[in-house]
Amino acid sequence: MTAPALVLVAHGTRSARGVEQVAALAEAVSAQVGTTRVAFVDVLGPSPSEVLRELDGPAVVVPAFLASGYHVHTDVPREVADSGHPDVRVTAALGPDRVLAAVLLQRLVETGWRPGDAVVLAAAGSSDPRALSDVRRSAALLAELVGGPVRIGYVATAQPRVPEVVGRLRGEGHRRIFVASYLLAHGLFHNRLGDAGADGVTEPLGVHPDLVQLLVSRYLTAAGAAAPQALRQALRVR
Template sequence: MVAHGTRSVRGVQAVGDLARAVARRVGTVRVAFVDVLGPSPSEVLGEGDGAAVVVPCFLAAGYHVHTDLPRHVAASGRPEVTVTAPLGPDPLLADALVRRLRAVDWRPGDRIVLGATGSSDPRARADVAAMAALLAERVGDDVAHGFQAAGEPLVSDEVARLRAAPRRVFVASYQLAPGLFHARLHDVGADAVTAPLGVAPEVVELVAARFTAVRAASGRA
């Protein structure tokens, strides 16, 4: 299970909690990080020589999924590695986001901005837009989306734009774990910000499903 990495102790703990929850469904799960801290994917994969399944725990497919992770797999020298699709966009994540919104008193009619980190990769930005569309289907209303680190529109600009209407504005945090980018969402002027997706049951189910699909296809189910 590969995550981005964070200096937040709570963020690292959240990734560990997710790995343990998934392990209860599928068996042994190892965690690796592509940035900030270790172990790296190449280090974890290099510790064995059997078949391995890598699940990228990213909510959109940008540089880390398309470039960084394949480089780590090649550097590991492990001969039989399958890399699954990342987590998002996916309808299960939309279900989790709706539950997170309800937990902060969102109600039908309130406006929503899906708050993502951002990426220089247009494919990642397209994934976030697709996730906003899936969430819109669930709530029966338009859902805006915005970025913080790279890409437009900015989350803060979208919140300000929606403030023009006499309705409350909620930010649905499109973050897997607590960290710097989730914390910044609390400064954009929304009425409330949801918790990160973390160990939401839908996320656990999605990670486990990515793994079991590979296992089933290889005849090891």
Template sequence: MPDPALLLVAHGTRNPRGVEMIARLADAVADRVGTTRVAFVDVLGPSPAEALREIRGPVVLVPAFLASGYHVHNDVPREVAESGHRAVAVTRALGPDPALAGVLVQRLREAGWRPGDAIVLAAAGSSDPRARHDVQRAAHLLSVLTFTPVRIGYVATGEPRVPQVVAESRQPGVRVFVASYLLAEGLFHSRLSEAGADGVAAPLGVTEPVVDLVARRYRAAVPTLRAGAGAQPNP
């Protein structure tokens, strides 16, 4: 069996910098594992089903999401089924993961965060309790690395919202920094500059740990395809 292609599935954004970031991530991953394609579940195309129909041979689909909500549990399986492709292995979402927590710390330090400053983890948000649990796990991983309590705020869906958590985190002499639990720049990240924090970290972006994480998700799924089991998400 030839090496499977990798299909990186992201949410989609109208922000060209966000689209460009996903393209750069795919290019960096391709340097590690070979053929890598990109698809989007919303906003722009191609859709995962469209991309899968164009790929001959086995495929490892990696959901480029930081928490497993509706898109991961519903949209991705539906798109795989609609494609008719019979040799697809679907991996876990990218997050939460200790590698991402390490990048969050790096981004916070680049933004000027120092020990003693408060941290608010800003996530897009979801109505799916599984996604909210994943964000809580991400906050815990970040707290362990920074020895700092980490509170969670949501940008788009769910409560509390980031500005509220920033305001509640303020204490005399304590600066408040927002850790952006987002992959790329776009509408959601732009809103964080209005949250009233002393500093806002950049999104995770294309960093070596993120590229390595995608490659690890891919490599862990390849044996599933070798064994002939397709279209099954890893636990």
């Protein structure tokens, strides 16, 4: 039985650093599952349909999105259909997930956050209410870990915007405010967070070992019996 190739689908960015981070994430995943390809749904290529057309065997598409909005519900299924590939399985998006919340907490601590400091979860934003619901869930998961409220701010599309939320917290008397970048990689959206007026902005989720394992787990769940047996046993996926 041929193990399916993993197609990691990301948003896309003009930031060379961001593209390198996505490539490094795919490389780390490939070291565990085998053939892994990267595709993008916006800004640059290759598109998921282009990548799938180049694959002969079965494939598992993993949408590397932190909330399920238009790209997950519309773009990815359309690209899969357009590819004409006969054997494709699509996993759930990465977020919300407790693993991501734990990585966000680590990023906050690395940036200098201490218990009692205010936290703003900075998400890309979406006009899809399903995606906004996912972001609220992610904020709730992070709040459990930081032991206090987590406000939500958006970089684009949705309201309120991150600088507005930081300003409100200043007005409420918070002396130290940290922005948790709920973004996968560097790019225009992450760069904007530096002007939000916070005391610290975390790095994006990036190439974190736990994020790699989350991607692998998504793949294994979809691949099922076709996944490498040793890998399934190692991660206790049945």
